[in-house]
Amino acid sequence: MHKKQLLKIENISKSFKHNKVLDGICLEVEQGQVCGLMGINGTGKSTLFKIVAGLERADSGKVLYLGQPKTDNQNFGIMIENPNFFGYMTGEENLRALGMLYDNVSKDDIKNALGIVGLLSVSQKFDQYSLGMKQRLYFAFAILSKPKILLLDEPFTGIDFLSVELLSKLIQNMAQQGVGVLISGHQLEQMQSICDKICLLNQGKIVKEIVNVKGIDIKQEFSELVGVVMNGNE
Amino acid sequence: MATNKWLGKFILNIIGKKKLVLSLTIVGIVLIATLISGLGLFRANDNVFVGFDALSSSEYASERIAELTRYIEEKPLSEEAVENYKREIGYMQYIIDNNLALEDIENLEVNSGLVFPNNQNKTMRPFLYIDIMTILLVVFVLMWTYLLFFCSFDNGMIKTILLTNVTRTQFFAVALKWWLILMLSVICAICIGFSLSLVGVPDKSVVIFSGNKWQSLSIKGIATLKIFGSIAMILSMASVVLFLGMLTMRPLYISLGLGVVYFVEMGIAFLLGQKFGEVSVVNFLPFLALQNIENYNSIWSYINLAVGIGITILLVWLARKIFLKRDIV
Numbered sequence: 150m151h152k153k154q155l156l157k158i159e160n161i162s163k164s165f166k167h168n169k170v171l172d173g174i175c176l177e178v179e180q181g182q183v184c185g186l187m188g189i190n191g192t193g194k195s196t197l198f199k200i201v202a203g204l205e206r207a208d209s210g211k212v213l214y215l216g217q218p219k220t221d222n223q224n225f226g227i228m229i230e231n232p233n234f235f236g237y238m239t240g241e242e243n244l245r246a247l248g249m250l251y252d253n254v255s256k257d258d259i260k261n262a263l264g265i266v267g268l269l270s271v272s273q274k275f276d277q278y279s280l281g282m283k284q285r286l287y288f289a290f291a292i293l294s295k296p297k298i299l300l301l302d303e304p305f306t307g308i309d310f311l312s313v314e315l316l317s318k319l320i321q322n323m324a325q326q327g328v329g330v331l332i333s334g335h336q337l338e339q340m341q342s343i344c345d346k347i348c349l350l351n352q353g354k355i356v357k358e359i360v361n362v363k364g365i366d367i368k369q370e371f372s373e374l375v376g377v378v379m380n381g382n383e
Numbered sequence: 384m385a386t387n388k389w390l391g392k393f394i395l396n397i398i399g400k401k402k403l404v405l406s407l408t409i410v411g412i413v414l415i416a417t418l419i420s421g422l423g424l425f426r427a428n429d430n431v432f433v434g435f436d437a438l439s440s441s442e443y444a445s446e447r448i449a450e451l452t453r454y455i456e457e458k459p460l461s462e463e464a465v466e467n468y469k470r471e472i473g474y475m476q477y478i479i480d481n482n483l484a485l486e487d488i489e490n491l492e493v494n495s496g497l498v499f500p501n502n503q504n505k506t507m508r509p510f511l512y513i514d515i516m517t518i519l520l521v522v523f524v525l526m527w528t529y530l531l532f533f534c535s536f537d538n539g540m541i542k543t544i545l546l547t548n549v550t551r552t553q554f555f556a557v558a559l560k561w562w563l564i565l566m567l568s569v570i571c572a573i574c575i576g577f578s579l580s581l582v583g584v585p586d587k588s589v590v591i592f593s594g595n596k597w598q599s600l601s602i603k604g605i606a607t608l609k610i611f612g613s614i615a616m617i618l619s620m621a622s623v624v625l626f627l628g629m630l631t632m633r634p635l636y637i638s639l640g641l642g643v644v645y646f647v648e649m650g651i652a653f654l655l656g657q658k659f660g661e662v663s664v665v666n667f668l669p670f671l672a673l674q675n676i677e678n679y680n681s682i683w684s685y686i687n688l689a690v691g692i693g694i695t696i697l698l699v700w701l702a703r704k705i706f707l708k709r710d711i712v
Binding site: 203 | 551
């Protein structure tokens with residue numbers, strides 16, 4: 150069955166002063182596909198996420214949603230960097246406040262999202278949350294408006310293994326429901342288990358795109374990347 | 384359009400979570416308006432406003448001599464104060480002896496060696512109280528501008544909001560709308576407060592020593608200048624907060640920047656006042672203080688307001704331009 154192309158990144162480049170962080174990045178995410186973005190720190194993964202989310206401006210290139218230039222974050226669920234919520238509110242209060250910014254979020258949607266991430270019965274204020282709970286709330290926020298695409302920048306960083314497992318399952322469930330996912334991360338096995346495709350990023354360029362990642366030796370592929378990095382730095 | 388409506392509700396919700404804060408805002412604005420008007424009523428009963436227009440110069444001088452003599456006899460005063468009072472008594476006696484009219488007094492030169500009157504301080508003292516209240520109002524407004532947009536919407540929260548349906552343009556438009564509502568509330572408070580403060584005050588002139596000569600000044604002219612000056616200052620300072628906020632999105636930098644701007648501005652006004660014989664910190668835009676010294680009730684009052692509004696529009700425009708283009712990281 151032919152899957153719809155949801156997100157297309159065309160020739161995105163970005164420099165900070167004289168430092169070129171992204172250099173002609175091209176990437177596609179289809180409906181129900183989980184696309185992983187891997188690379189060592191400083192290769193421009195987060196910058197690419199911010200550009201797709203509209204938090205940063207690309208120097209050149211386009212971000213297309215369903216073939217049209219992306220103008221807002223409607224249909225996008227986003228987790229980028231650290232979660233920022235109102236510290237003096239509970240998770241539910243935070244989602245209720247932020248839910249007002251959408252036209253299509255009901256009270257049931259909020260309860261549903263909180264239930265999915267296991268925070269429905271938690272009455273603590275956000276400031277009292279553990280990092281894992283914060284990440285889960287961030288994920289609940291990302292799926293709140295029933296997005297078509299999820300942008301998840303290192304969602305597993307700094308959280309306990311149970312939260313990692315829970316988030317992994319949730320991501321896979323979303324993909325099965327037809328949501329396209331662009332995700333970055335550092336844990337090879339974890340990424341392999343949830344991704345359909347992995348792009349290896351180095352020095353602002355995609356140096357390798359691995360499709361059908363499930364059956365391959367990802368460590369071997371990664372060691373080749375290490376070789377590329379070493380050669381690039383020589 | 385729908386998102387704008389929701390964003391408005393969202394902001395209300397955030398403020399609503401801080402009920403104490405919201406209550407204090409309302410109470411603060413009402414209180415300050417009342418205080419300004421209360422001071423005005425106090426001032427209306429102050430006999431310093433019975434100036435040369437109300438009495439003949441000789442009558443005024445006689446009353447003043449009696450008053451000053453009573454002060455010297457009844458109050459424990461410093462030697463300097465006694466000396467000043469005696470010099471003023473001498474000056475008043477000169478007016479009586481020579482049967483001087485207002486025009487004669489206005490034309491007296493500083494170097495005539497007659498007096499240096501200290502009654503100007505008393506004349507303007509109520510205005511100084513109003514200046515203090517205005518400064519409190521300014522601090523109050525700036526604090527709330529800051530709280531409203533940058534405690535709740537610091538860098539992190541602006542980023543979270545921009546991850547939703549809300550675009551930068553929508554965010555700025557709604558933030559600006561709420562900022563304007565706050566500004567209009569405060570401007571209304573100032574206008575009501577100052578207008579009430581003028582109730583019962585005859586539109587007489589007071590004579591003060593300013594700009595190296597005696598001047599006859601209209602009370603309502605000064606009040607107009609103060610109203611316009613206050614509005615101009617509050618608008619321009621609050622727009623500085625908005626501008627710095629959108630530029631840095633860091634509450635600490637905003638506070639520091641604001642403090643520096645505020646004290647530099649007040650410092651310049653004070654120094655100009657010292658140099659050119661200004662009587663109080665009447666002029667809130669220091670680059671216009673010089674012109675205002677010579678004539679309170681002049682076109683400069685309106686220019687003062689126009690410049691304040693101009694600065695505000697410029698800063699808001701710049702803030703929008705920067706916010707829409709900059710990276711939110």
